Amino acid sequence: MLADDVPGSSRETASPDVGPCYQNAFDEIDADPNQFLCVVEDGQQIVGTLQLTFIPGLARNGARRGQIEAVRIASDRRGSKLGEAMFTWAIDECRSRGCSLVQLTTDKARPDAHRFYDRLGFEPTHIGYKLKV
Amino acid sequence: MLADDVPGSSRETASPDVGPCYQNAFDEIDADPNQFLCVVEDGQQIVGTLQLTFIPGLARNGARRGQIEAVRIASDRRGSKLGEAMFTWAIDECRSRGCSLVQLTTDKARPDAHRFYDRLGFEPTHIGYKLKV
Numbered sequence: 001m002l003a004d005d006v007p008g009s010s011r012e013t014a015s016p017d018v019g020p021c022y023q024n025a026f027d028e029i030d031a032d033p034n035q036f037l038c039v040v041e042d043g044q045q046i047v048g049t050l051q052l053t054f055i056p057g058l059a060r061n062g063a064r065r066g067q068i069e070a071v072r073i074a075s076d077r078r079g080s081k082l083g084e085a086m087f088t089w090a091i092d093e094c095r096s097r098g099c100s101l102v103q104l105t106t107d108k109a110r111p112d113a114h115r116f117y118d119r120l121g122f123e124p125t126h127i128g129y130k131l132k133v
Numbered sequence: 134m135l136a137d138d139v140p141g142s143s144r145e146t147a148s149p150d151v152g153p154c155y156q157n158a159f160d161e162i163d164a165d166p167n168q169f170l171c172v173v174e175d176g177q178q179i180v181g182t183l184q185l186t187f188i189p190g191l192a193r194n195g196a197r198r199g200q201i202e203a204v205r206i207a208s209d210r211r212g213s214k215l216g217e218a219m220f221t222w223a224i225d226e227c228r229s230r231g232c233s234l235v236q237l238t239t240d241k242a243r244p245d246a247h248r249f250y251d252r253l254g255f256e257p258t259h260i261g262y263k264l265k266v
Binding site for chain 1: 155258263
């Protein structure tokens, strides 16, 4: 699912076997109490994923942030309201973990995603900068 | 320092005493091995801060990300290259912790910051969405 979109197709290793790079990353996510990898299954098919990171911080009177990364919806489930259901769950989960802010960045090359986040009430107040190191 | 800029002035509690909201948040940051709060001192004065969060993830072949939040430079030290020195350190620290990507978001209302990140080689490829909950 990571490889099945425009930015992902050139930067992921799509193979029937899960490579060790993915297994090691999964183990690290699984061991960290401030990470939550959400996977939505429908029978045997994985139809959606997202990852939550809970970030404590001093700003905004010591606000904890919930950050959403790695949002993916299976191509045959887009437009089915699955994304809305996942985000309703994710925002509730952030609130229940004491977050007062939920944040994410989305590639400028994903206009469908922008409309989706606008509809959910997210405000595009920031610029997301990335640096490969 | 959190209250001493345009977005911060309306949303922080500036007082000689550190309120319990800030102390609790500090304790939470301090206890999390994937958080690093960097404070730059010059004698008795705190002149700069930033916070690093190390985020494991599956995308990009299991890339770990270093996220930079809470960047603040004391108003009398802006333009002194202190920010460049802090970012050189922060990017090296992310690299040494196995990150292949460094990311941050910056408020669209901070044009000076945009020029600063552009100069450092960061690419403004993403939109940063926020939702208060």
